[in-house]
Amino acid sequence: MIIRSEYDVAQNQCVEKCHAPKNPSTLPPSPTFSLPPYVRQCFPDEAIMTTRKIILSLSILTTNLLCTTTSLPHCWGQQATPPPPAQLADLSGLAWLSGDNFIGVHDAKTDEAEMMIPRISDLQLPKDLTGITATSRRLTFNGVTPNDLESIAKIPGSTEYLLVESGDSMQDPSVQRIFKAIPQRGQLQIISQTQWPVKITNVEGTAVAKLGDTYVFVFAERSDNKPDTQLSWITFDPETMNFAKQVNRIHFKSPDPERFNRVIVGLDIDSEGTIYSVSAFDAESAGLPNPDNGPYAAGVYEIGKISLEDNTPSLELYSKPVEHALVDGFKIESIAVRKREGSDKAEIFIGTDDENYGGTLRQLP
Numbered sequence: 001m002i003i004r005s006e007y008d009v010a011q012n013q014c015v016e017k018c019h020a021p022k023n024p025s026t027l028p029p030s031p032t033f034s035l036p037p038y039v040r041q042c043f044p045d046e047a048i049m050t051t052r053k054i055i056l057s058l059s060i061l062t063t064n065l066l067c068t069t070t071s072l073p074h075c076w077g078q079q080a081t082p083p084p085p086a087q088l089a090d091l092s093g094l095a096w097l098s099g100d101n102f103i104g105v106h107d108a109k110t111d112e113a114e115m116m117i118p119r120i121s122d123l124q125l126p127k128d129l130t131g132i133t134a135t136s137r138r139l140t141f142n143g144v145t146p147n148d149l150e151s152i153a154k155i156p157g158s159t160e161y162l163l164v165e166s167g168d169s170m171q172d173p174s175v176q177r178i179f180k181a182i183p184q185r186g187q188l189q190i191i192s193q194t195q196w197p198v199k200i201t202n203v204e205g206t207a208v209a210k211l212g213d214t215y216v217f218v219f220a221e222r223s224d225n226k227p228d229t230q231l232s233w234i235t236f237d238p239e240t241m242n243f244a245k246q247v248n249r250i251h252f253k254s255p256d257p258e259r260f261n262r263v264i265v266g267l268d269i270d271s272e273g274t275i276y277s278v279s280a281f282d283a284e285s286a287g288l289p290n291p292d293n294g295p296y297a298a299g300v301y302e303i304g305k306i307s308l309e310d311n312t313p314s315l316e317l318y319s320k321p322v323e324h325a326l327v328d329g330f331k332i333e334s335i336a337v338r339k340r341e342g343s344d345k346a347e348i349f350i351g352t353d354d355e356n357y358g359g360t361l362r363q364l365p
Contacts, residue, residue, distance in 0.1 A: 087358035088121075088132065088134050088358050088359045088360060088361075089104075089106045089117075089118060089121060089136055089358060089359055090106055090107060090333070090352070090353035090354070090355070090358065090359040091104040091105075091106075091121075091333065091334050091351025091352060091353060091359040091360075091361060092104075092105060092106060092107040092149065092150045092151070092204070092333050092334060092351075092353050093105035093149060093150060093151040093152040093163075093164070093266075093333075093334050093351075094152065094266075094334035094335060094336040094349065094350075094351040094361070095152045095153065095154045095161055095336050096154065096336045096337065096338045096349070097122075097183075100124055100125035101122070101123065101124050101125075102123040102124075102125075102336060102349065102361065103120065103121070103122060103123065103152060103161065103188060104120070104121040104123055104134075104152075104334070104351055104359070104361070105119060105120050105121075105149040105150075105151070105152045105163055106118055106119055106120065106121070106136075106149060107148050107149060107150050107166070107353065108147075108148070108149075109147055109148055110145050110146075110147040110175070115145065116138065117138075118136035118137050118138055118139075119137075119138055119139040119145070119146050119149055120136070120137060120139050120149075120163075120188060121134050121135060121136040121137075122134070122135045122187070122188075123361055125361075125363075132360075132361055137187075139163075139188075139189075139190060140190075141179060141190035141191075141192075141193055144177075144193070146163060146165060146177070146179060146190075147165055147168065147175040148165055148166045148168055148175065149163055149164065149165060149166075150164065150165070150166040150202075150203065150204040150205075150265075150333075151164045151166075151203070151204060151205055151206040151219075151266070151267070151334070152164065152206075152334075153206045153207050153208045153217070154208065155208050155210075155215065155238045156208060156209070156210035156215075156271065157210055158238065159182055159183055160180055160181070160182050160238060161180070161181050161182070161188065162178055162179070162180060162181075162206065162208065162217075163178070163179040163180075163181055163190065164178050164179075164203070164206045164219075165177050165178070165196075166200075166202050166203050166204055166222075167196060167200035167201060167202060167203055168202065173195060173196075176195060176196040176200060177193050177194065177195060177196070178193065178194050178195075178196060178241070179192070179193045180192045180193070180194075180238070180241060192241060194241045194243075197234060197236075197243035197244075197247075198232070198234070198247050200219075200221065201221055202221060202222045202224075203219050203220065203221055203222070204220075204222045204262075204264065204265040204266065204333065205219065205220045205222075205264045205265060205266050205267035205277065205278070206218065206219045206267055207219075207267040207268050207269040207275070208238075208269070209233075209269045209273060209306050209313075211273070211306070211307060211308045211313055212308060214235055214308065214311075214313060215235065215236055215237070215238050216233050216234070216235055216236075216306060216313045217233065217234050217235075217236050217243070218231070218232070218233045218267060218269065218275070218306065218315070219231075219232055219233075219267070220232065220252065220263070220264040220267060220277070221263075221264070222262050222263065222264065222265055223262065223263040223264070224261060224262055224282075224285045225261050225285055226254075226263060227253060227254055227257045227263075228251050228252055228253045228254060228263060229251075229252055229254075229263040229264050230249045230250070230251060230252070231249070231250050231251075231252045231264070231315065231317075232247055232248065232249045232250075233247075233248050233306065233313060233315055234246070234247045234248070235313060248313070248315070250315055250317060252264065252277075252303065252317060254279060255279055255299055255301055255321045255323070256279070256299065259279075259281060259297060259299070260279040260280055260281050260297070260298075260299060261280075261281055261282060261285045261286055262279065262280045262281070262282055262285060263279055264277050264278065264279060265278050265279065265280045265298075265332070265333045265334075266278030266332065266333055266334045266335040266350075266351075267335070268335045268336055268337045269306060269337075270337045270339060270346045271339055272305075272346075273305050273306045273307050274302060274304075274305060274346070275302070275303050275304045275305065275306060275315075276300065276301065276302055276303070276324075276335055276337060276348065277300075277301050277303045277321075277335075278298060278299070278300055278301075278332050278333065278334070278335050278350070279298065279299045279301070280296070280297065280298040280299075280331050280332060280333065281295075281296060281297040281298070281331070282296065282331060283295060283296065291355070292355035292356045293355070293356050293357075294329070294331075294354070294355070294357070295328075295329065296328075296329060296330055296331035296354060297326075297327065297328050297329070297330075297331075298326075298327045298330060298331055298332035298333075298350075298352075299323065299325065299326050299327070299332075300323075300324040300325040300327075300332065300335060300348065300350060300364060301321035301322060301323055301324060302318070302321065302322040302324060303317055303318060303321045303322075304316050304317040304318050324348060324364055325348075325350070325364050327350075330352045330354060330360070331352055331353055331354050331355075332350045332351070332352050333351065333352065333353040334350065334351035334352075334353075335348065335349070335350050335351070336348075336349045336350075336351075337349075347363060348363070348364040349361060349362065349363050349364070350362055350363075350364060
């Protein structure tokens with residue numbers, strides 16, 4: 001990730017310190033001296049005054065040289081030490097913006113320890129060895145800071161996105177919100193919020209499908225240490241953010257319950273209605289010591305299709321998920337499908353939430 005600001009500041013300060021003019025008021029006092037009486041008798045006052053000026057000038061010059069040499073180690077032959085690379089925060093949610101640009105959301109909570117942690121990052125794929133460019137920032141709406149953003153869903157055919165809180169628990173509706181955001185002045189900004197339309201426990205995967213003129217919000221519970229979860233869908237109006245009352249559900253079995261202890265932690269849907277999902281192994285859910293250091297594992301799958309049947313959204317799961325990747329050592333928690341203009345191939349990008357190790361963004365083959 002490209003971080004230049006601290007290094008640039010250090011370099012600028014070094015240059016300024018070496019070359020800035022010295023303020024006489026900050027210099028040590030000039031030495032005082034008096035001439036013996038016999039010298040005064042031998043030399044005229046004009047010569048004595050000239051001598052005084054020469055000695056004073058030499059004193060100031062010496063002081064300047066001493067001040068300058070204290071800065072030489074940083075400025076001559078040695079540059080200011082650059083800071084260590086900043087760690088990319090967890091990518092609990094990921095969405096493709098355009099070109100090589102993506103948006104990631106972070107699952108920071110609103111407690112005292114995490115209140116000031118960024119909620120969103122603008123991401124750009126690497127152009128060279130400097131790696132991913134990421135700009136992370138906090139995000140609020142009418143004084144409200146989102147809590148535990150575990151997913152972001154792009155609304156197809158628009159520049160709008162849904163930033164979705166996981167729900168955390170069924171007992172606290174104040175952290176069960178869905179925020180709608182749009183790019184404004186080059187940054188994604190929240191323009192409205194609504195409550196989750198149904199009771200949820202811990203939703204980490206969401207996506208939006210556009211079927212004709214019908215918009216469908218698809219979501220799934222994480223389902224820790226369970227063999228399956230419910231994949232749910234509900235129609236809604238993205239303009240008003242009004243959701244239908246009927247929620248449809250279908251059981252989805254873990255692709256590998258022996259390998260993964262979280263059934264669905266990421267979702268996305270491409271323009272053809274193909275549904276992609278992520279399953280993961282999390283050390284905390286497994287009850288392991290020091291879980292923020294892993295171990296982790298994840299799998300990326302193509303699991304089914306969503307389409308219109310008699311003007312009604314219908315979701316059909318494959319008899320067996322199509323495996324796109326099995327990844328050991330990383331906890332993938334987000335997925336984004338990119339489809340370039342003029343290309344029929346869907347490109348799959350994944351984001352990880354590796355806790356103490358931070359996050360990363362990668363494209364799958």
